[in-house]
């Protein structure tokens with residue numbers, strides 16, 4: 001399947017990229033190298049995450065601001081409501097609105113006791129992600145609000161049906177798009193999509209793609225996120241712990257195979273968890289038929 005031709009420009013999928021806010025000067029320089037390399041691919045938007053419990057509030061803001069100031073990219077700011085008062089969250093939203101941000105990725109956030117502990121909403125805070133969505137939409141109706149979706153259900157969720165009900169509540173509150181937790185088995189996504197559509201949810205459910213740069217790390221993420229790591233994937237990376245070059249080649253093949261199959265079955269939007277690295281994402285986008293601005297227009 002990885003040998004099939006790139007989809008024609010007419011069917012060129014749209015893409016978005018996710019970054020995390022850098023902690024150090026060196027990480028910032030790295031991120032800007034990544035942004036400059038990926039920007040010519042003309043993503044629909046680029047998003048910047050919000051550290052657990054709002055720990056990167058200022059860094060997320062300054063990264064978003066720099067994207068606005070120095071690029072023509074459209075930024076989307078992640079925001080969580082865990083451990084924050086409504087007034088604090090509103091202030092963050094209003095500051096974004098003031099500098100020209102028109103897209104928020106609205107999330108509840110992990111429980112402050114860590115993943116696996118029970119979630120307690122802040123007494124003066126938004127009680128759920130749906131509450132947060134509706135607050136953003138009522139303060140700034142022109143703002144786009146993206147939410148999360150979980151093809152394998154959120155670890156705290158009693159069932160996939162309960163999870164889809166939670167997604168429905170977010171859509172009813174005004175969410176305009178959902179991005180999924182990453183998954184490696186496309187069938188999980190398609191089965192989920194069927195159930196979401198059957199529940200009357202019509203917004204785009206954009207697959208979140210995690211190119212596996214580091215298998216051990218990805219496996220850790222997956223365990224915490226409740227995402228399955230198929231045996232075939234583990235086997236592909238077997239014995240490569242000390243061979244970064246081969247790992248990268250394998251990673252590109254795996255992710256390219258995944259997105260091509262999704263595209264072949266009609267998926268038109270892809271969100272990449274870049275982990276602030278450009279090469280794999282650039283290559284996979286290329287395989288999807290995406291070219292830097294100029295040539296794409298010429299085609």
Ligand code: FAD
Pocket residue numbers: 048049050051052053054078079080105106107108109110111128129130147148149150153154156157158162163165166167169170179180181182208
């Ligand atoms: P929610 O929509 O709040 O749902 C979580 C689960 O709780 C539901 O599946 C459901 O079982 C239950 N639930 C909630 N509301 C209801 C309801 N009304 N009815 C029934 N059940 C309900 N975390 C960060 O800290 N910063 C980020 O920047 C960040 N970005 C993310 C981006 C994406 C695309 C994804 C998929 C996740 C991201 N997360 C981020 C992780 C997220 O914060 C955690 O997964 C968190 O535990 C849940 O928040 P949520 O908004 O995703 O889920």
